[in-house]
Amino acid sequence: MIETFYEVMRRQGITRRSFLKYCSLTAAAMGLGPAFAPKIANAMETKPRIPVLWLHGLECTCCSESFIRSAHPLVKDVILSMISLDYDDLIMASAGHEAEAIIDETIEKHSGNFILACEGNPGLDEGKTGGMSCIIGGKPYTEQLRKTAKHAKAIISWGSCASWGCVQAARPNPTRATPIHKVPDLGNAPIIKVPGCPPIAEVMTGVITYMLTFDRLPSLDRQGRPLMFYSQRIHDKCYRRPHFDAGQFVEKWDDEAARRGYCLYKVGCKGPTTYNACSAIRWNGGLSFPIQAGHPCIGCSEDDFWDKGGFYDRLTSIDAFGVESNADKVGGTAAAIVGGAAALHAAGSVIKRVRQNGNGVSQKGDQES
Numbered sequence: 001m002i003e004t005f006y007e008v009m010r011r012q013g014i015t016r017r018s019f020l021k022y023c024s025l026t027a028a029a030m031g032l033g034p035a036f037a038p039k040i041a042n043a044m045e046t047k048p049r050i051p052v053l054w055l056h057g058l059e060c061t062c063c064s065e066s067f068i069r070s071a072h073p074l075v076k077d078v079i080l081s082m083i084s085l086d087y088d089d090l091i092m093a094s095a096g097h098e099a100e101a102i103i104d105e106t107i108e109k110h111s112g113n114f115i116l117a118c119e120g121n122p123g124l125d126e127g128k129t130g131g132m133s134c135i136i137g138g139k140p141y142t143e144q145l146r147k148t149a150k151h152a153k154a155i156i157s158w159g160s161c162a163s164w165g166c167v168q169a170a171r172p173n174p175t176r177a178t179p180i181h182k183v184p185d186l187g188n189a190p191i192i193k194v195p196g197c198p199p200i201a202e203v204m205t206g207v208i209t210y211m212l213t214f215d216r217l218p219s220l221d222r223q224g225r226p227l228m229f230y231s232q233r234i235h236d237k238c239y240r241r242p243h244f245d246a247g248q249f250v251e252k253w254d255d256e257a258a259r260r261g262y263c264l265y266k267v268g269c270k271g272p273t274t275y276n277a278c279s280a281i282r283w284n285g286g287l288s289f290p291i292q293a294g295h296p297c298i299g300c301s302e303d304d305f306w307d308k309g310g311f312y313d314r315l316t317s318i319d320a321f322g323v324e325s326n327a328d329k330v331g332g333t334a335a336a337i338v339g340g341a342a343a344l345h346a347a348g349s350v351i352k353r354v355r356q357n358g359n360g361v362s363q364k365g366d367q368e369s
Helices: 005-011 016-029 034-046 062-067 075-082 096-110 141-149 159-163 201-214 241-245 327-368
Strands: 050-056 083-088 115-119 154-158 191-194
Touching: 005 016, 005 034, 016 034, 034 201, 050 096, 050 141, 050 201, 062 159, 062 201, 083 096, 096 141, 115 141, 115 159, 154 159, 154 201, 159 191, 191 201
Parallel strands: 050 083, 050 115, 115 154, 154 191
Antiparallel strands: none
């Protein structure tokens, strides 16, 4: 019998008080209210740790690099306490036949009750043979993927490689690299896309925590991404947004506007068309994110971002106030609106003072007479 999260924490000497504090921080990290902390605590106390098989295809392991840097919750708590990470050939101690046997054992014991986490994608370059560009244990990755997917409770596509294809699927795509949801004959397990190159660490751990807590998939958008992390554009919560609305833009690298922290839209920022939580959760424990570091968003969590290219090319059509469609018009219109409002306010103030003065003179004249 697999231990529950709470049993593991208690065995490690964690107090009840610290456990409840952890549940509160986890709820906050997922954007849930304080009322959800007891629900998370109940799930951790009663539900066994869910087995996870973490497979690696064509990728650079940046998703794993991001995952191990999660701060809320700490990745050590996720791996050692919340889930039972039965297989991950990147970080596991065992290797060879010993390691591959774990997959068969997990399928046999937990068929239909484990999560399949996919980092990277398969190459289908050999057609019906399943591809020969990524060999694991003497067999193509595609074969390992199909075998485990048919027994999984759910599949998580970590990062843009697994979600969309990313750089290895860019033209001309010699290996026929294919995102997980487009691989034929995978079975019927639901697929959750967590795109990004890489995804934010707390987004990754948040998805797992939600599934463990509520025993269901998080609400997904029409592209299969968790709404709690991908429902808003980076532009919507960017701290440089006021500069965009005011028409204040960086025109070229390291100009005076750049030093003042103006909007990076004109130097290629894709924040207005990119759905992710970078501007809200940020990276490295909430320390920063690319735009805060002075670099425009390249839209790495969006489908086909690599082939679209133009990382420093300006977007040509976005809706700002619902009427204006580009940055040049936004600035002029915003200035006109602000200027008009200021003029109206000034005129109103003058009229008010004139009336007050008029009333004062009239009252004074009445008193003298």
